[in-house]
Amino acid sequence: MDEASVSLRDIAHFSLRDLAGSRFPLLEYAPDAAVIVDADGRIRLVNAQTERLFGYYREELIGQPVEMLIPARYRGNHVKERSGYAGDPRVRPMGRLGLELFGLRKDGSEFPVEISLSPVSTREGTFIASAIRDVTERRAAERQLQELNTELTTASRAKDHFLAAMSHELRTPLNAILGFTGALLMKLPGPLTEEQERQLQIVQWAARHLLALINDILDLAKVQSGKRELSFEQVPVQKVVQDVIASFSHAADEKGVHLASSVASDAQTITTDRRSLRQILLNLTDNAVKYTEKGSVRIDARLTQSNGEPAIVLSVIDTGVGIRAEDLDRLFGAFEQLDPMSERRFEGTGLGLHLSRSLAQLLGGDVSVVSEFGRGSSFTLTLPVLHRG
Amino acid sequence: MSGRILVVDDNQANLDLMLYLLKAFGYEPQGAASGPAGLEAARAGNFDLVLIDILMPGMDGYELARLLRHDARLASTPLVAVTALAMATDRQRIETAGFNGYIAKPIEPETFAAQIERYLKGTAS
Numbered sequence: 236m237d238e239a240s241v242s243l244r245d246i247a248h249f250s251l252r253d254l255a256g257s258r259f260p261l262l263e264y265a266p267d268a269a270v271i272v273d274a275d276g277r278i279r280l281v282n283a284q285t286e287r288l289f290g291y292y293r294e295e296l297i298g299q300p301v302e303m304l305i306p307a308r309y310r311g312n313h314v315k316e317r318s319g320y321a322g323d324p325r326v327r328p329m330g331r332l333g334l335e336l337f338g339l340r341k342d343g344s345e346f347p348v349e350i351s352l353s354p355v356s357t358r359e360g361t362f363i364a365s366a367i368r369d370v371t372e373r374r375a376a377e378r379q380l381q382e383l384n385t386e387l388t389t390a391s392r393a394k395d396h397f398l399a400a401m402s403h404e405l406r407t408p409l410n411a412i413l414g415f416t417g418a419l420l421m422k423l424p425g426p427l428t429e430e431q432e433r434q435l436q437i438v439q440w441a442a443r444h445l446l447a448l449i450n451d452i453l454d455l456a457k458v459q460s461g462k463r464e465l466s467f468e469q470v471p472v473q474k475v476v477q478d479v480i481a482s483f484s485h486a487a488d489e490k491g492v493h494l495a496s497s498v499a500s501d502a503q504t505i506t507t508d509r510r511s512l513r514q515i516l517l518n519l520t521d522n523a524v525k526y527t528e529k530g531s532v533r534i535d536a537r538l539t540q541s542n543g544e545p546a547i548v549l550s551v552i553d554t555g556v557g558i559r560a561e562d563l564d565r566l567f568g569a570f571e572q573l574d575p576m577s578e579r580r581f582e583g584t585g586l587g588l589h590l591s592r593s594l595a596q597l598l599g600g601d602v603s604v605v606s607e608f609g610r611g612s613s614f615t616l617t618l619p620v621l622h623r624g
Numbered sequence: 625m626s627g628r629i630l631v632v633d634d635n636q637a638n639l640d641l642m643l644y645l646l647k648a649f650g651y652e653p654q655g656a657a658s659g660p661a662g663l664e665a666a667r668a669g670n671f672d673l674v675l676i677d678i679l680m681p682g683m684d685g686y687e688l689a690r691l692l693r694h695d696a697r698l699a700s701t702p703l704v705a706v707t708a709l710a711m712a713t714d715r716q717r718i719e720t721a722g723f724n725g726y727i728a729k730p731i732e733p734e735t736f737a738a739q740i741e742r743y744l745k746g747t748a749s
Binding site for chain 1: 635637638640641642644645648679708709710711712714729730731732733734
């Protein structure tokens with residue numbers, strides 16, 4: 236061999252001693268244990284990592300059967316496999332998929348390994364080289380990850396179960412409360428005094444409020460845990476807006492508030508979850524009608540661009556009480572009803588805007604607000620026209 | 625309005641409520657406070673409609689519906705689930721469990737009779 240330079244191209248002209256020598260340090264300092272055996276399965280060459288990994292000095296290994304590095308229970312099979320490999324030497328990993336391999340240290344302890352095999356041609360003939368990697372840490376990490384995953388799945392299932400059970404257990408007594416209150420108010424058992432009727436109406440109203448809270452909390456829990464079922468389809472904007480307007484026409488008429496809507500010709504269809512869109516608009520319009528004593532509530536839909544994508548903007552604009560600038564920030568928080576001393580304190584659940592924004596974000600959009608105290612508010616739902624799943 | 629209606633619910637207050645409302649609207653209701661009691665009553669009586677709570681200890685509403693559906697004499701009696709289960713998966717299971725319909729709790733006393741009437745006439749979907 237030329238003393239000056241050795242390249243991998245020359246490797247076929249190496250002797251085993253060349254492979255282990257200082258002119259070819261790659262093998263000696265490789266991060267994996269390298270063990271080269273001859274056709275009889277005797278160890279002919281090992282590197283420094285082999286000594287560290289298995290706890291032997293190399294003098295103790297050279298000339299010994301390679302099976303000394305394998306737990307006793309695998310040795311018989313290994314001899315057979317080794318003979319098979321000698322007949323068809325290719326570069327390949329040892330073992331079948333999913334089979335865990337183990338190394339045996341001098342002190343008798345075992346450790347999980349990954350092994351790749353390759354034939355090595357030298358001047359002395361063909362040997363079998365194995366690169367052996369200690370995978371103790373990786374196996375431990377994998378196992379930990381698996382356990383964590385199982386725990387998470389269990390926890391998530393327990394939470395779903397808890398929510399479903401809570402919903403059922405709260406509805407059951409509410410059924411009796413709302414049912415009998417309703418029966419009394421329908422005067423099925425007999426006439427009521429004016430005061431009895433007034434008090435029963437308060438019970439009924441409070442029970443309905445409790446039911447609305449349960450529904451909103453469940454909705455929110457579903458949105459937050461990704462369990463909300465969405466079905467994206469082409470939704471006619473005009474139709475949804477008209478339905479929402481229609482469901483408030485009675486309440487608005489009673490207050491003398493004018494309801495109106497306009498949908499621009501280029502904002503007629505959107506690909507989104509119809510139920511969520513409807514729920515958000517109902518919520519925003521409900522608030523607008525509730526907080527407007529005179530004037531109008533209108534829903535305007537138009538096309539715009541948001542982040543370079545076409546988007547539809549649905550604004551619910553009222554001429555109501557408006558919101559103070561300092562209150563705008565906490566408007567979308569859970570249970571953040573403004574003006575807690577006002578008589579409107581319990582008209583909503585305190586979750587409506589929070590839920591609306593969460594839903595809008597789930598659909599790839601958002602809800603925002605501009606308001607002038609004493610003049611009115613404009614809540615704007617922005618949703619992408621196209622759904623990019 | 626007339627019709628013999630069996631109501632099966634393990635919650636006494638809710639059983640009372642339904643029996644009261646049905647009677648007030650002119651039906652002939654009978655109550656059973658468990659699945660097995662409901663099965664026995666359904667076999668002994670001659671009902672035009674059976675209202676069944678779903679979550680009951682022991683024999684639940686699904687099991688009761690299955691047993692009633694397998695009774696040749698009762699197989700065509702309309703069965704309606706009246707339940708506080710509100711999840712989409714619950715509704716799907718009720719739809720495939722042999723019920724003719726589903727009324728959610730809390731029930732609305734104002735519309736309860738109209739819903740019952742639709743199931744009695746077999747016009748509810």
